[in-house]
Amino acid sequence: MGNTKKAGGAGLRGQSAGETKLCTVGKIGAGLTYRGYDVDDLATHATFYETAYLILHGKLPNQTELDAYKKKINALRGLPEAVKKTLELIPRTAHPMDVMRTGCSILGNVEGETDFSQQLDKADRLVAIFPSIICYWYKFVTEGVRIETASDIDGVGAHFLEMLHGKAPSELHARVMDVSLILYAEHEFNASTFTGRVVASTLSDIHSCVTASIGALRGPLHGGANEAAMALIEQWSSAEEAEAAIGEMLRTKQLIMGFGHAVYTERDPRNAIIKRWSEKLAEEVGDTVLYPVSCAVEKKMWDEKKLFPNADFFHASAYHFMGIPTELFTPIFVMSRVTGWTAHVMEQRENNRIIRPNADYTGPDTRKVGPIEERD
Numbered sequence: 001m002g003n004t005k006k007a008g009g010a011g012l013r014g015q016s017a018g019e020t021k022l023c024t025v026g027k028i029g030a031g032l033t034y035r036g037y038d039v040d041d042l043a044t045h046a047t048f049y050e051t052a053y054l055i056l057h058g059k060l061p062n063q064t065e066l067d068a069y070k071k072k073i074n075a076l077r078g079l080p081e082a083v084k085k086t087l088e089l090i091p092r093t094a095h096p097m098d099v100m101r102t103g104c105s106i107l108g109n110v111e112g113e114t115d116f117s118q119q120l121d122k123a124d125r126l127v128a129i130f131p132s133i134i135c136y137w138y139k140f141v142t143e144g145v146r147i148e149t150a151s152d153i154d155g156v157g158a159h160f161l162e163m164l165h166g167k168a169p170s171e172l173h174a175r176v177m178d179v180s181l182i183l184y185a186e187h188e189f190n191a192s193t194f195t196g197r198v199v200a201s202t203l204s205d206i207h208s209c210v211t212a213s214i215g216a217l218r219g220p221l222h223g224g225a226n227e228a229a230m231a232l233i234e235q236w237s238s239a240e241e242a243e244a245a246i247g248e249m250l251r252t253k254q255l256i257m258g259f260g261h262a263v264y265t266e267r268d269p270r271n272a273i274i275k276r277w278s279e280k281l282a283e284e285v286g287d288t289v290l291y292p293v294s295c296a297v298e299k300k301m302w303d304e305k306k307l308f309p310n311a312d313f314f315h316a317s318a319y320h321f322m323g324i325p326t327e328l329f330t331p332i333f334v335m336s337r338v339t340g341w342t343a344h345v346m347e348q349r350e351n352n353r354i355i356r357p358n359a360d361y362t363g364p365d366t367r368k369v370g371p372i373e374e375r376d
């Protein structure tokens with residue numbers, strides 16, 4: 001897939017496609033709240049379990065609810081045999097996002113949603129199981145081992161790191177993963193969520209909705225940008241080199257991955273948060289290249305184009321510093337955004353009408369089918 005520059009078309013930009021109570025970036029795209037709570041506040045004072053509960057269950061949990069929720073999620077981490085067998089058939093050459101998509105789809109076959117009354121339990125199961133799906137496959141194809149995915153470890157992100165690295169993460173890494181999952185959890189009518197809502201609007205099942213959302217998130221203009229941002233920054237060995245290269249890329253009208261946004265105009269509020277954590281991790285690993293390169297790219301992009309990093313950009317260095325392979329970056333986005341996707345599916349179902357906009361037709365006028373021998 002190439003460096004896809006904007007290909008034209010209005011992309012429905014600036015138009016409302018419906019209502020939601022779940023999240024807003026504000027009227028002018030300047031902030032981010034989940035059910036009224038600022039994302040910065042959540043990233044400072046809450047955990048991903050609390051955020052997931054808020055998004056899916058409608059309120060921040062009290063202590064009793066939180067304890068029960070953690071217990072529930074942690075007990076849902078095991079993989080059914082059919083899912084394991086399917087994952088083992090997927091080759092090493094597959095993109096991990098395709099593994100997530102297939103994992104979700106096969107789960108829908110073996111424990112599908114047969115009644116919408118099951119939707120909340122199905123959503124919780126997906127929150128719990130995505131780290132298991134990706135790590136089971138990854139460890140199988142890279143090391144030939146069948147890992148145990150059941151665990152009592154506290155934290156969805158910590159569970160992922162525990163399976164990936166074969167040991168419990170440090171407190172710092174567990175916290176960074178938790179913050180990352182909070183930041184990625186929900187973002188109103190972004191492309192992958194809107195995809196899921198369209199599927200939900202046909203009264204399809206929740207696994208079909210999420211499988212479709214994963215397909216939409218995979219692209220480099222959306223969730224795939226965190227991997228593309230890593231490929232960008234790891235090319236350079238100094239801030240000066242990066243600055244010069246970005247200047248040249250802008251002159252030749254190339255897209256700089258991890259920058260720009262469809263609804264924010266001056267900044268993505270998630271950037272400052274993940275940037276701070278990336279800096280902390282850079283200090284921890286003694287990095288003198290990747291973080292300064294990232295900062296140089298940020299400065300150059302603002303100075304030259306007034307373009308700012310979106311949520312994906314500093315996630316690249318942060319994940320890298322925690323020893324996460326680049327190809328697993330976008331699957332982490334899935335582990336988090338599944339909360340937003342499934343909450344939107346439920347919201348769509350509450351007051352459903354099939355989503356079916358009009359198209360402005362630009363093709364030829366009506367014409368007759370001529371005999372085949374007279375056609376060009």
Ligand SMILES: CC(=O)SCCNC(=O)CCNC(=O)[C@H](O)C(C)(C)COP(=O)(O)OP(=O)(O)OC[C@H]1O[C@@H](n2cnc3c(N)ncnc32)[C@H](O)[C@@H]1OP(=O)(O)O
Binds near residue numbers: 006011223258259
């Ligand atoms: C979590 C997320 O999904 S956030 C998004 C992640 N995606 C990326 O990081 C990919 C890179 N960014 C982009 O492709 C775009 O900025 C998008 C897809 C995020 C938003 O696209 P749009 O809303 O169409 O962008 P927008 O209309 O604001 O673009 C305005 C101008 O800035 C340019 N521009 C926007 N982003 C970038 C960029 N990252 N690099 C270079 N130029 C850019 C556009 O090409 C356009 O230039 P033009 O007027 O000469 O055609």
Ligand SMILES: O=C([O-])CC(=O)C(=O)O
Binds near residue numbers: 190262310
């Ligand atoms: O809202 C968007 O277009 C993309 C985005 O930032 C997200 O989904 O988190």
